[in-house]
Amino acid sequence: MEPNGQRPLVGSVKAQKTVIANVAHVYELTVWGPSQRDAAVEIVKELEDRRVLFSDYELEVPQYVVDSVRQIREVLHQKLITVREEGALSNHLRSVRAACRKFLDAVGDGGPHRIIIENSFQGGPDSWKFFTALGELHAAMALSLLMAAYGLTCEEQLARILPADPGNGGKSRESR
Numbered sequence: 559m560e561p562n563g564q565r566p567l568v569g570s571v572k573a574q575k576t577v578i579a580n581v582a583h584v585y586e587l588t589v590w591g592p593s594q595r596d597a598a599v600e601i602v603k604e605l606e607d608r609r610v611l612f613s614d615y616e617l618e619v620p621q622y623v624v625d626s627v628r629q630i631r632e633v634l635h636q637k638l639i640t641v642r643e644e645g646a647l648s649n650h651l652r653s654v655r656a657a658c659r660k661f662l663d664a665v666g667d668g669g670p671h672r673i674i675i676e677n678s679f680q681g682g683p684d685s686w687k688f689f690t691a692l693g694e695l696h697a698a699m700a701l702s703l704l705m706a707a708y709g710l711t712c713e714e715q716l717a718r719i720l721p722a723d724p725g726n727g728g729k730s731r732e733s734r
Contacts, residue, residue, distance in 0.1 A: 594643060598647060609626070610622075612716050620665070653700070
């Protein structure tokens with residue numbers, strides 16, 4: 559007999575298990591955070607506004623480049639915190655965040671090697687190191703992989719760092 563004369567809402571144990579399974583199924587289907595595609599869209603939109611990824615090298619001021627890369631790294635870090643699922647997107651974000659760290663280490667983000675940033679436009683080894691590191695960062699972004707995985711597009715200026723389209727005779731996207 560039930561206490562206080564109350565009866566369970568569902569009579570049998572089997573029926574109770576069915577109700578619990580149905581409720582659990584609802585929670586499995588509920589999207590609690592942004593989808594991975596939504597997160598990828600936000601990342602591409604953020605990168606579309608980062609001149610460091612697409613401006614001609616001679617137009618860049620090294621300190622501004624470093625500041626922008628720091629900001630990109632922070633955006634990627636924050637996005638990693640909000641993306642709950644482990645998978646391709648989080649792996650991509652981690653690798654790009656690591657590429658940002660590698661760039662900052664290579665150009666002397668503060669400390670005794672700051673000379674690379676200050677002298678990067680004066681030619682010679684410091685200039686070569688700075689621009690090599692910047693080119694490596696562009697390549698490590700792997701935006702084409704991210705965009706292909708989620709069916710995304712980007713603004714024309716950011717598309718300049720995407721690989722050439724093999725279906726277009728190997729011409730770069732900007733030369734179309």
